[in-house]
Amino acid sequence: MDAGECSSSQPCASSSPDAAGGVWAKLVPSDSAFPEVELAEDDAVVCSRVTPDGGGEVAAWCEIRRGGGDGDASSATIRNLSSDAIIVDGRVIQQEAVDIKPGSEIVSGPQKDGHLLYTFDITGLNDQDKTNIKIVLDIENAKCSICLNLWHDVVTVAPCLHNFCNGCFSEWLRRSSANSRDKSQSAACPQCRTAVQSVGRNHFLHNIEEAILQAFSSLQRSDEEIALLESYASVKTNIVLGKQKIQSRKRRLPRSNDEANHTNHADFLCPQCGAEFGGFRCSPGAPHLPCNGCGGMMPARPDTSIPQKCLGCDRAFCGAYWCSQGVNSSQHNPICDQETFKMISQRHISSVPDTVHGGNQYEKDITERCIQQSGKALQAIISEWIVKFDNKELDRSRLQLNHVDAITSRTYVCNQCYSKFIDFLLYWFRVSMPRNLLPPDAANRESCWYGFMCRTQHHRPDHAKKLNHVCRPTRGNP
Incomplete structure (x- = not known):
């Protein structure tokens, strides 16, 4: 039988799911080296790999149809079509039909050895369940404690999270304010007497309020x-109630005695707003950039020779700018360390980061051994590849x-x-290395179809170790 040919004259579920109708379920192989089998609405016959070799x-x-014998939409019925038996949830099946549910394990032959193991899953089942969720609510818990009627x-209110009618609480708030001697004091919650810090309309509970009125029209007010x-x-x-103390994140600036008597430097956004540094002082209303590292501010200066934003992520960092202006962290706080934002060529690296190769520790270990085998320091290898990067010898995709x-x-x-x-x-250091220079345990590994994009490598150590993931995704294509 040629590859792609079915042993049945019936159409195959995996051959053209789009043509047959919407995909409603799938068979997920235990070995991610093999593709998933999609099951279409109008095509019940499963046509797929049966053995790992061949x-x-x-x-x-086999044939899988939606809905089990009990009519449950979250289950299905499977029937064996092959000449050999198959195994469904540990039970040997000849020709009879049995019910399966999401998570059922199906072996495509009479024994696990030499046959593929699939797990049955219904696509979008969770979304269907979400639409059927019903909320059980005691109507007494949906009443305002001021008027004792259903909310309107x-x-x-926060922080106690008690709920009231908008009109009831607004009138309560007005009267509390009128009777209070201390106008800065927050009103108390009508139900628990906790000081109310804020109040807002609750649109989620408003929808529940309307649903209750549709079900119980007798609760409708005049x-x-x-x-x-x-x-x-x-x-x-x-609405925020009362006076909330907000901690300032503005920089503290050095000041002379004369300045201390006339100027409140806490009102300045950055050091260059209050004094001249590096030959520059901010003009009134000048735009500023918030630093992603320390949260401080620096003037937005597109004319400066020192970049203020990382070209790789477009986020602002202030360390390099303030260093160029002669402002250091001992004088002004907060200011980023200069190491947080540096030129690539000025950086030094002594160890392979844990995040390399997508966090795959097996691939990281192989790379470290390759570096050690080369007899060069990591920084020397990185410098060599930076030159190739600058010369545009590498695919940057x-x-x-x-x-x-x-x-650059x-x-x-x-x-x-x-x-x-x-x-x-x-x-690129790894993929360019000849196979014979790889460590022996890495030289004979096959490449994963999904390459560096494989998600299984992150939660299955055996898969991460068995297959090479420092490669491009091929998904089975040579």
Whole structure:
């Protein structure tokens, strides 16, 4: 039988799922080296690989139909079509039909050895379940503790999270404010007396309120009562009540005695707003950039020779800029360490990062042994590949950074983007290495179909170790 030919004249579920109808389920092989089998609505016959060897030969070996014998939509019925028995959840099946559910294990032959093991899964089952969720709610818990009726335009107060009618709470708030001697003091929650910090409309509970009224029309208030409540309602958006103390993140600046008497430096966004540094002082209303590293501010200066944003991620970092302006962290806080944002050629690396090769520790170990075998230091190897990168000898499509074509060894990048850059260079270091120079335990491994994009390598150590993942995805194509 040729590869791709079925042992049955019936159409195969895996051959053209799109043509047959929407995919409703799939068979997931235990070995990710083999493709999943999709089951279409109008095509019940499963045509797939039966054995791990056999040169890619496929056969129509079973039939799976939606809905079990009990009519449950979350189950299905499987019937053996092959001349041999199959195993379903540990039970040997000849020709009879049996029910299966998501998670059922199916062996495509009479024994596990020499046959593929599949797991049955229904596509989109979780989404279907979500639409059928019903909320059971005691109506007494959906009543306002002020008017003792069902909420109307419900609002929620924080931090206690009690709920009231908008009109009821607004009137309570008005009266509390009128009777309070301390106008800065927050109103107390009508139910638990906790100081209310904020109040806002609760759209989720409003939908529940409407659903209750549809089911129990007797709880509907009169038009006059609703009109009165709405005339009281004053909560239109989230409202913060009382005086909240907000901690300032602005920089503290050195100042002379004269300046201390006349200027409040805490109002300045950055050091150059209050004084001249590096021949520059911010003009009033000048735009500023928030630093992604320390949260401080620096003036947005496209004219400066020192970049203020990482080209790899477009985030702002202030360390290099303030260093160029003669401002250091001992004088002004917060300021990023200069090491957080440096030129690629000025960086030094002494060990392979744990994040290299997608965090696959087996591939990292192989790379470390390859470096050790070369007799060169890691920094020397990285420097060699940076030269190739600058000369555009490398395909940059796998480099997961912004503006990849503009990046050179003189580009300023943050630590996170530099780690991605190192991962990219070590990938090319590995794929360019002849197989005979790899460690013996790595030289004879086959490459995973999904290459560096394989997700199984992250949660199955045996798969990560068995197959090579420092390669391009082929998905079975040579």
